[in-house]
Amino acid sequence: MTNRKIALIGAGSIAWGATLIRDLSDTQDLKGSTVVLMDVNQERLSLMYRLAKRYVQEVKSDIRVEHTSDRREAIRDADFVINTAMHGGHQYYEKMRSISEEYGYYRGINSVEWNMVSDYHTIWGYHQFKLALEIARDVEDWAPNAWLLQVANPVFELTTLIGRETKAKVIGLCSEAYSYKSVAKMLGLEGEVQAKMIGVNHDAWLVEFKHGGEDAYPLLDDWISKNYQRHVESYFQRSREEPLNVYLSPVAFDMYRNYGLFPVGDVVRSGTWKYHWDFGTKRRWYGEYGGFDSELGWMEYLRRHEEVTNLLVRAVDSQSPLSPLLRGGGGGEKDVVVPVIDSIANDKGEVHTVNVLNLGALQGVGDDVAVEIPAKVDAKGVHRGSYSLPKRVLNLAIRPRVQRMEVALEAFLEGGRQPLFDWLISDPRTDSVRQVEGVIDALLSIPENSELAKHFR
């Protein structure tokens, strides 16, 4: 089925928008669809619109592109609403991070065990949570049959929040879903590799790993016993050129040894404080830059992200073709979003890794918690299977992360100072009540947080 209306909320994020347009253009069964680009930033929206129009023309794809700064207009009667919107931008969170650090909270009060990823804003994500919930409410009101694809982080918290608080048909999506491929590549596996990653977003584990129908974990173990030492050496050598490629860092292997499953996707960037105490610790585990989420690594990520964006922005008004730009980097491999849209819109029943309320699918996790699972996706939506995790992973890696989500949602939904206080009082970076009170006061007193100051009073 074609002629779908797809709304992209937060289309001013040029790099992500470009990927969407590229993937849609590449998807035969979605031709005839209309993409409505929406952003509150008119300038960026207009840039993205011109880029999309040019690309669609260039590759002669049958995708209509529209744009609006009216969110409801974008959402009205849409079949799919993709939310990539980030409130406040990176600078806002960097400011809060830097205030936190003045009070002894390295990488910010938001960075905690199993959530060290720098742009995964939970306890201080008030504006981001509010925005995502408003968008979901608009979907309820203006496109009740639409699928809401939650791409903006924190996917775990926001998918859970929207699933609990609204009737919107929400699916959280994250590109980490494909990250098992790097493990297969490391082992030199050719041909079909089957992989199932299960957990919650950014805390997912390789539960099934098969090559040619056979369990590939023994191959991994064998590879480790033979090659690990050499691998680590070359990892550290490469870490200066590839500071963001931490997925096969010593942390991944340490987690595998300690929890019994190989970690896949962004969980490798997190774990406990063991890997994160300070820059020196991060450097020993992740290499030269201290990994993706150290002060250096994160700045490098933001710099690279801006570089890609600037390249695209300049390309829009140049004469050179866009295709080479959009097909570079990842080899033009599709992001997870368009394949999921395709599988729903065309009732394909493909298996994708999605984030949805658990509803009994994953043992040991509450029904109303968004889990990340491989599931069949068709016109009726996500067909959950039955999943389980080893106790070790469940108890030591998943449950602590779920608890953090609950406190972040409590803070957002119920307000008051206590959730912030209790978040911090048990933090290993905390030495005193005064430190806790101090950092809360300092964070709430910046002008950007005047609404938070009332909410958390």
Next chain:
Amino acid sequence: MTNRKIALIGAGSIAWGATLIRDLSDTQDLKGSTVVLMDVNQERLSLMYRLAKRYVQEVKSDIRVEHTSDRREAIRDADFVINTAMHGGHQYYEKMRSISEEYGYYRGINSVEWNMVSDYHTIWGYHQFKLALEIARDVEDWAPNAWLLQVANPVFELTTLIGRETKAKVIGLCSEAYSYKSVAKMLGLEGEVQAKMIGVNHDAWLVEFKHGGEDAYPLLDDWISKNYQRHVESYFQRSREEPLNVYLSPVAFDMYRNYGLFPVGDVVRSGTWKYHWDFGTKRRWYGEYGGFDSELGWMEYLRRHEEVTNLLVRAVDSQSPLSPLLRGGGGGEKDVVVPVIDSIANDKGEVHTVNVLNLGALQGVGDDVAVEIPAKVDAKGVHRGSYSLPKRVLNLAIRPRVQRMEVALEAFLEGGRQPLFDWLISDPRTDSVRQVEGVIDALLSIPENSELAKHFR
């Protein structure tokens, strides 16, 4: 119905055994019952036996008393098995506490947020967990129809463990169930007071508080606004004479203000690090001795406990009557255990505060977690109702405690070093990985822990 067989495992705990014998003697509908005292310590067992025999004679109660050091003999065909057994005794845990403190873990690695109670041994409770599980297995094998009343701490962990791992019909019981009475007394309420406390053991909250059928919370608020200042002054004045009576300490009122329900029972001894950083902090919140669980308060508790025991021991071989001794102190008010036995044995259907697997009773808590709830108890067992807690209490006070239980059970059931490591790496008293490794090594290297050293390897 009478002629019940009641097995008391851990009968060498004289003070507790004496209370049981007293309460049974006072319960008309349990006359004709046989109590089988069991302990591995022959000397204490024999003392307890003589004490029980003398008391039963003295008050002419129709209770038969037997004793054995064979646990299975005690349990075989029992109707009720009461487990009060504590492995290793206080000294063993004090030794681990003192080793912990050498590594910077004030009050021991076992003392953590929402579990600061000094004899509530979770992460280092290996032997205690093992013993309780063995007793439950004996009940499965030798008295499959018996009710297993779990009185030995940690009631929360052990009731959950036994409920999950065995078929024994387990009910956890804790005397904190009656502690709402001190609130009623403080307010000067006369006549019938209805109270419901809900949560998990040692983390339970006054969900319903009625006087003469009307909500008594407004009376409490009114009392606080008028009398709190004076109350605090007199609390601190009394704290030197009553160091263990912390239930109406400033902590209770601070918790009420911050979480929205009045804390009842031993939760007042816990909460977050806010009240527990160091002795000075404990002293500011709990008074002169720093409360029940400071280094001073806890020694005072152990001293008083020993004093009571010694008094009883001396009384056994004296000519003076035992009744005044057993009816002193708490005014002879019954402990919760015998009334629960009475309600089951005689199908009375009374409402008691019990700990049982949740099975959907308390919203927001997993089915297989032991909750503390008021429920009708009769010959068929515990009839769970439907309960809920305000989100604030659930998310900030109950969930973190449940998470600790899960890690403690993981440590016990699955072993390996990682549960201990992960328990400590996120502890606010932790400053480095070296500190974590150091304290684990030190604890596992004492002779008493040779079995643990293997288990946690």
